[in-house]
Amino acid sequence: MTEKMLIGIDIGGTTTKIALLTNDGAMIEKCAIRTPNKDSGFFLSVTVPEAVKNLCGHHQMTKEHVAGIGVGAPGPVHQETGMFYEITNLDWPDHYPVKEILEKSIGLPVRINNDANCAALGEMWKGAGMGARDLLCITIGTGIGGGVIVHGSIVHGIRGAAGEIGHITSVLTNGAPCNCGKKGCLETVSSATGIVRLAEERIHQDRDPGKRLTSLLAENGSLTAKDVFSLAGIGDETALDVVNEAARYLGIALANIANTLNPEIIIVGGGVSKAGDVLLHPVKSTFAKYIFPASAGATEIKLAALGNDAGVIGAAWMVRTK
Ligand SMILES: [Zn+2]
Structure with missing residues (x-):
């Protein structure tokens, strides 16, 4: 058979x-x-x-x-x-x-x-993590999800909620409300929704009297995270600021997880990961800054390979x- x-x-x-x-x-x-x-x-x-x-x-x-x-x-x-x-x-x-x-x-x-x-x-089976047994996969779209694999097995936790990377607290004061009910979660600053929110905050600041409209972002009626990444890609300063801020929170969260788990690979997937190096470069440099020195260089950060x-x-x- x-x-x-x-x-x-x-x-x-x-x-x-x-x-x-x-x-x-x-x-x-x-x-x-x-x-x-x-x-x-x-x-x-x-x-x-x-x-x-x-x-x-x-x-x-x-x-x-x-x-x-x-x-x-x-x-x-x-x-x-x-x-x-x-x-x-x-x-x-x-x-x-x-x-x-x-x-x-x-x-x-x-x-x-x-x-x-x-x-x-x-x-892990067929994509960017093939061959690895200790890995972390973060999916960044409208929200942020995560999966933690240790020795080839998913970590579930006591209530099936292990790997909820999106709800790591990232902004300690005046954080935006998250869908989960908390404030300042990683999802509020580094998801597609979070990136749009950060961009809109900047545009609002730029519209204050006495400040000049500096960014092409402000000319875009209804913003998406993709717009922010495209503008960052052509050097728009406000868009770059927003991407760097989102990437910094992401890099810190990933370094903290890596300091706990010491994974072989961190895979970044989901719609936002399509931004590629515009996002990944600042994530990697922040990660390098906050990783436990003895683990420096041990964890590879790469884009997901399987898409949807x-x-x-x-x-x-x-x-x-x-
Ligand atoms: Zn949350």
């Missing part, structure tokens, strides 16, 4: 990605369906099983050809029960037994994990046959 296939599912705030992979992690086919904000029961019991069946059907397979299903979603996971304590950005019930519902509706073993942890596992596929690939990794 040939090796069984794997299914990886990445439940996102707007889209759910489903992929069929070989046991070695080669992508056979993937599809995307809309994630409903409510009516999660129908989605998990009918929509997802149908999508899985179709995906297998395209390759003359049935569920008998599949070893299992790995699922990632944004929220802390209770490993033993297969429950999500809560799922961020979706109006789904708290303490939601996603594993149990899918196992019943599809009839295959299911493993669940936080989406940022899945991205980290994906990058990291989540489904990492989810599938959980159910592979070893």
Whole structure:
């Protein structure tokens, strides 16, 4: 009998990605369906099983050809029960037994994990972290997620909330409110949303009487983080200031984590990482300043390699046959 296939599912705030992979992690086919904000029961019991069946059907397979299903979603996971304590950005019930519902509706073993942890596992298996056993993966988009891998295993923590890098306190006084309820979290200054907020603060300052409008940023009606990076790339001083500030907070947080874990690689992924060296250079120089001297040069910081596929690939990794 040939090796069984794997299914990886990445439940996102707007889209759910489903992929069929070989046991070695080669992508056979993937599809995307809309994630409903409510009516999660129908989605998990009918929509997802149908999508899985179709995906297998395209390759003359049935569920008998599949070893299992790995699922990632944004929220802390209770490993033993297969429950999500809560799922961020979706109006789904708290303490939601996603594993149990899918196992019943599809009839295959299911493993669940936080989406940022899945991205980290994906990058370790097939991406920028191939071959590494101790790594940290930070995903920077609208928010900031993180996955910590020690000796090849994800660190979950007591409440499934290990690796919540985005909520490291970075701004000690007058920090902006974070979605989590705290103030001054890394996410408020270094995520896409945080970068836009910093830029808008600068523009506002520049509009004060007596100050000259110095930046091209101010001419841009509705700002995105991408605009800030593009302008920084062509030397706009205000944009560069904003990027350097966001990068400095990121560099300090990463150095502090590295001082705790001494990882081999730190992988930076998510939409914001597309900025590339404009972001990575100042992150690396701040990191070098705050790393424990004996660890200097030991940790490589690199960009993620799998893009949006990291989540489904990492989810599938959980159910592979070893
Ligand atoms: Zn927070």
